[in-house]
Amino acid sequence: MALRASRTYVAARSGSRRILEWTGEGLLIGVRRHGETSVIAEAMVLGKGRYLGLVRGGRSRKQAATLQPGNSVQLVWRARIEDHLGTFAVELLQARAAGLIVDRTRLYASQLLTEHLRLLPERDPHDRLLMETVRLLDSPADGMALARFELLLLEELGFGLDLSSCAVTGSSEDLTHVSPRSGRAVSREAAEPYKDRLLRLPAFLLGQGPATPQEVADAFALTGYFLDMHVWHARQIDPPPMRETLIEILTR
Incomplete structure (x- = not known):
């Protein structure tokens, strides 16, 4: 199911107070408890990026099935001030x-994809990543597609690789x-x-045919190296725990 762009940002009034409000469609990527009855939901919203909001009564049985990471939802976000956490109606x-x-x-x-989306800065639209995530969630797990997603993630985070031509010769042929x-x-x-000191570049990342299990593993080694250098190590966070297990399954 494709997501639709958010409605125009509007200002409403509640009594004498000015209330900021928008309505949009997005993907839930995280939920954590807040107080006795509520949760803080985290979502990627089309046209708006990664947003958090308080869902009152979010721990109820009625809300439990809706508030699951990986679900597509319609959100109404409200707050008194732009910088506030705000509330979600889901x-x-x-x-x-x-x-x-x-x-x-x-x-x-699914867990890996949603963890990757949580690396993005708040309230910064990344619609290409969001729509690709939705497509992957609705498809069988595919190592080639997931490795390409990590390559795109690096690009969206500002650490994209230059795979267009050789750094030494300038040639665009036989890049390995x-x-x-x-x-x-x-x-x-x-x-x-120098090949013992270089990372392998599987041909499928250049759009050249299908991949062997070893080439899929090489692709994840490539993206994992740069994610670790620029993101995980830099932010002092651990890689998603399910990533290695998933790679093992997809490269058998």
Whole structure:
């Protein structure tokens, strides 16, 4: 189910108070308890980016099925001031949790995708990543597609790799490796003397045909290296715990 763009940001009034409000569609990526009865929900919203909001009564049985990461929802966000956390009113658009629970590989893929989205800055639209996440959630788990997603994630975070041409020769032909220092591609000939110090570049990341399990593993090693250098290590956080298990499953 495709998401629709958020409605125009409006200001409403409640008595004498000015209330900020918008309505949009998005993907739930996290939920945590808040107080005795409420939760703080985290969502990627089309046209608005990663938003958090308080859901009053979110721990009730009535809300439990809706407030599951991976579900598509309609959100109404309200706050008195733009910088406030605000509240969410949540309506379910598409439930995925039940289908994911019975498929371990898809469940791990869903968890990895939502963890990756949580790396994005708040309130900064990344619609390309959001729509690709929705597409992957509604498809069988695919190692090639997930590795490409991580490549896109690096790009959206500002750490994109340059795989267009060789860093040494400038050639766009026969690119087989990536420099761990510059993130630029290296051709087979130029890589030969240094290939033990370079990262492998699977051809499928360049749009060249299908991949073997080893090539999928190489792709995850490539994206994982730069995610660790620029994101996980830099922010002093651990990689998503299900990532290695998922890679093992997808590269058998």
